[in-house]
Amino acid sequence: MTANESVPPSPRGAALLADPLLNKGTAFTPDERTAHGLEGLPPPAVESLDEQARRAHAAFLGYDKPLNRHIYLRQLQDTNEALFHRVVTEHLEEMLPVVYTPTVGDACRRFSEIYRRPRGLFLSYEDRHRFREILRNRPHRDVDVIVVTDGQRILGLGDQGVGGMGIPIGKLSLYTAIGGIHPARTLPILLDAGTDNEDLLADPHYLGRRERRVTGAAYDELGEALVSAVEAELPGTLLQWEDFATAHARPILTRYRDRLLTFNDDIQGTAAVALGALLTAITVAGTRLTDQRIVVLGAGSAAVGVADMIRTAMTDEGLSPDDARARFWFVDVDGLLTASRDGLSEEQRVYARGDEQESYGLAEVVRRVEPTVLIGLSTAHGAFTEEIVRQMASACERPVIFPLSNPTSHAEADPADLARWTDGRVLVATGSPSPPLEVDGHEVPVAQANNVYVFPAIGLAVTAARATRVTVRMMVAAARAVGRCAARSATDGSRPAPLLPPLRDMRAAAREIALAAAVAAGEDGAAPRAGEEDLRAAVARAQWSPRYDEPSR
Ligand SMILES: NC(=O)c1ccc[n+]([C@@H]2O[C@H](COP(=O)([O-])OP(=O)(O)OC[C@H]3O[C@@H](n4cnc5c(N)ncnc54)[C@H](O)[C@@H]3O)[C@@H](O)[C@H]2O)c1
Numbered sequence: 227m228t229a230n231e232s233v234p235p236s237p238r239g240a241a242l243l244a245d246p247l248l249n250k251g252t253a254f255t256p257d258e259r260t261a262h263g264l265e266g267l268p269p270p271a272v273e274s275l276d277e278q279a280r281r282a283h284a285a286f287l288g289y290d291k292p293l294n295r296h297i298y299l300r301q302l303q304d305t306n307e308a309l310f311h312r313v314v315t316e317h318l319e320e321m322l323p324v325v326y327t328p329t330v331g332d333a334c335r336r337f338s339e340i341y342r343r344p345r346g347l348f349l350s351y352e353d354r355h356r357f358r359e360i361l362r363n364r365p366h367r368d369v370d371v372i373v374v375t376d377g378q379r380i381l382g383l384g385d386q387g388v389g390g391m392g393i394p395i396g397k398l399s400l401y402t403a404i405g406g407i408h409p410a411r412t413l414p415i416l417l418d419a420g421t422d423n424e425d426l427l428a429d430p431h432y433l434g435r436r437e438r439r440v441t442g443a444a445y446d447e448l449g450e451a452l453v454s455a456v457e458a459e460l461p462g463t464l465l466q467w468e469d470f471a472t473a474h475a476r477p478i479l480t481r482y483r484d485r486l487l488t489f490n491d492d493i494q495g496t497a498a499v500a501l502g503a504l505l506t507a508i509t510v511a512g513t514r515l516t517d518q519r520i521v522v523l524g525a526g527s528a529a530v531g532v533a534d535m536i537r538t539a540m541t542d543e544g545l546s547p548d549d550a551r552a553r554f555w556f557v558d559v560d561g562l563l564t565a566s567r568d569g570l571s572e573e574q575r576v577y578a579r580g581d582e583q584e585s586y587g588l589a590e591v592v593r594r595v596e597p598t599v600l601i602g603l604s605t606a607h608g609a610f611t612e613e614i615v616r617q618m619a620s621a622c623e624r625p626v627i628f629p630l631s632n633p634t635s636h637a638e639a640d641p642a643d644l645a646r647w648t649d650g651r652v653l654v655a656t657g658s659p660s661p662p663l664e665v666d667g668h669e670v671p672v673a674q675a676n677n678v679y680v681f682p683a684i685g686l687a688v689t690a691a692r693a694t695r696v697t698v699r700m701m702v703a704a705a706r707a708v709g710r711c712a713a714r715s716a717t718d719g720s721r722p723a724p725l726l727p728p729l730r731d732m733r734a735a736a737r738e739i740a741l742a743a744a745v746a747a748g749e750d751g752a753a754p755r756a757g758e759e760d761l762r763a764a765v766a767r768a769q770w771s772p773r774y775d776e777p778s779r
C-alpha cells in the first residue's frame with residue numbers, strides 16, 4: 227500500500243455488527259463491546275462460538291422445510307460467516323443437503339422470491355466493457371477462488387437465469403467448509419446473459435435481465451470479457467465454471483484451460499469423483515478397470531467428461547486408446563451414439579459405435595452389451611427401470627450402477643430399488659444424497675458421487691501449491707486419491723459397500739486429495755516444485771478452520 231492510499235477505518239458499533247466477516251454477535255467480550263462502541267447493541271449474554279453454534283443448530287432444527295432451513299442458513303452466513311461455517315462444518319452430513327444439492331435447486335428456482343441480500347457479483351451482458359471496473363466493487367480485495375455460472379443448466383433443472391447464483395454461493399460455502407478456503411477469499415459470480423425460461427421472462431418479480439439469452443459471437447464476447455477482467459484484476463485466482471449448458475461448457479474449457487488457472491467442475495470435478503468411486507467399486511467387486519463394459523446414459527458435458535477420465539485411467543493401466551474407447555456405449559435422448567448419427571459433437575463422436583447401425587434405446591443396449599457399469603448423467607428421472615436393472619444384474623455378479631443426475635427429482639434410480647432388484651448385489655453411488663440402505667439388518671450408507679468430493683480439494687491444492695494451471699493429471703491424481711480415501715472406509719465383505727469416504731471425514735479427505743493434486747501440479751510444471759512433506763504442511767496450513775480471527779481483507 228502506498229502512502230497515498232489510506233487504510234479504511236475499522237468499522238465500529240452497528241457497522242461492525244453488519245459486517246459478516248468481522249461480526250461476532252453475542253461473542254464480543256465485554257472489553258470488545260467497550261472498545262468498539264458495541265455496548266447495548268447485542269443482548270447482554272456473552273457466548274463462546276461453540277455456544278452460539280449450539281443455539282444456531284437448534285434454530286436450524288426449528289424449521290421443518292428444507293428451503294426454510296436453507297434461507298435460515300443463508301441469512302446466518304450473511305450475518306456471521308465464522309458462525310455459519312462452524313455450524314456447517316460441525317453438522318456437515320445434516321447440512322450439506324440443505325446448503326447444497328438438492329435444496330439449493332429449490333433456492334435457485336425461487337431465487338427472486340427468497341432474495342434478501344446481495345452476495346458476490348452480478349455481471350450483465352450490457353456491462354461487458356466495464357467488467358474490470360465492476361470487479362473492483364468486489365467486497366474483498368484478495369480472492370483465491372471464483373465460481374461463475376450463467377445459470378443456463380442448473381443441476382438437471384434447466385435455465386434458471388440469475389437464480390443460478392444459488393449454485394456458486396453454495397459451492398463456495400463448501401470450498402470454505404470442506405476445503406478451508408477463507409470466506410473472504412471467495413467470490414461467486416453470476417454472468418447474466420439473459421434467460422430463455424418463459425416462466426422467468428413472464429415473472430414480474432424476476433431479478434435478472436428480462437431479455438432472451440445472447441448467443442453466438444455475443445456470448446463468446448461475454449465470456450472473454452469475464453476472463454480478461456479476471457486476468458487483469460485478479461491474476462492467479464482460480465476460476466471455476468459451473469452449470470454452463472453443454473454447448474458452451476466444453477468450448478469455454480478448451481479456450482481457457484491453457485490461458486489461466488481454471489477448470490470446469492461439471493466436466494472435470496464430476497469425472498474425478500466418478501472415477502474415484504468406480505475404482506473403489508471394482509476393488510470391492512474384485513475386477514479390473516480395463517475389463518469393464520460401461521454404458522453411459524446421457525451424452526452431455528458431464529457424461530463425456532466422466533468417460534474421458536475413465537478412458538485416461540484405462541490407458542494408464544495399459545489399454546490402447548482404441549481398446550479403451552471400445553469399452554463405452556453412450557445412449558442419449560435419441561438412443562445409442564453410432565457413427566452414422568448426424569449432429570454429434572467432436573467429443574461425442576469419440577464414443578460413437580462403428581459396430582452398430584441402429585440407435586437402440588437403453589434397454590436394448592443393456593441386453594446386447596451386458597454392461598458391468600451403468601452411469602446416469604441424463605437428467606432422466608427413473609430411466610434405470612426395474613427391467614433394465616434386472617437384465618443387467620442377470621449377467622453381472624456385482625453390477626456397478628451410478629445414477630448421478632441431480633437433484634433427487636432427476637435421478638435415474640432410487641438406491642433402495644436398485645438394492646431390491648439386484649438382491650443387494652449392486653454397488654451404487656448417487657449424485658444427490660440418499661438415505662442409507664438396509665442390508666441384512668444393517669444400515670449401509672450410500673455414497674454421494676458428487677463433485678463436492680473434488681472441487682474444495684482442488685481449491686486447497688492450487689492455493690497451497692501456488693499452482694498456475696489445473697492440468698488433466700492433477701484431476702486424475704485427485705480421482706485416484708478419492709479412491710484411496712474411500713478404499714480405507716469401504717468394508718470388503720459387506721453388501722453393498724460405501725464407495726466414497728464418509729462425509730464427516732471430508733475435511734481430512736480434502737487434504738489428502740489436495741496433496742495428490744498439488745504433487746501432480748509440481749510434476750506437470752503447473753506449480754513450483756516442492757517436496758511432498760512440504761506440500762503436506764502447506765496444505766494443512768492453507769485449510770482454514772472456522773473461528774473468530776482477523777480476516778485478510
Ligand atoms: N453427480 C454430480 O456430481 C454431477 C455433476 C455434474 C452434472 N450432474 C448431473 O448430470 C446431469 C446432466 O448434466 P449435463 O451438463 O451433462 O446436462 P446436459 O443437459 O448437457 O446433458 C443431458 C444429456 O442427457 C440426454 N438425455 C436427456 N433426456 C434423456 C432421456 N430421457 N434418455 C436418455 N438420455 C437423455 C441428453 O440427450 C444429453 O445428452 C444433470 O442432472 C446434472 O445435475 C451431476
Ligand SMILES: O=C(O)C[C@H](O)C(=O)O
Pocket residue numbers: 327380381382469491492631632657676677
Ligand atoms: O451441484 C451439484 O450437486 C453437482 C453438479 O455440479 C451438478 O451440476 O449437478
Ligand SMILES: [Mn+2]
Pocket residue numbers: 381468469491492
Ligand atoms: Mn454443476
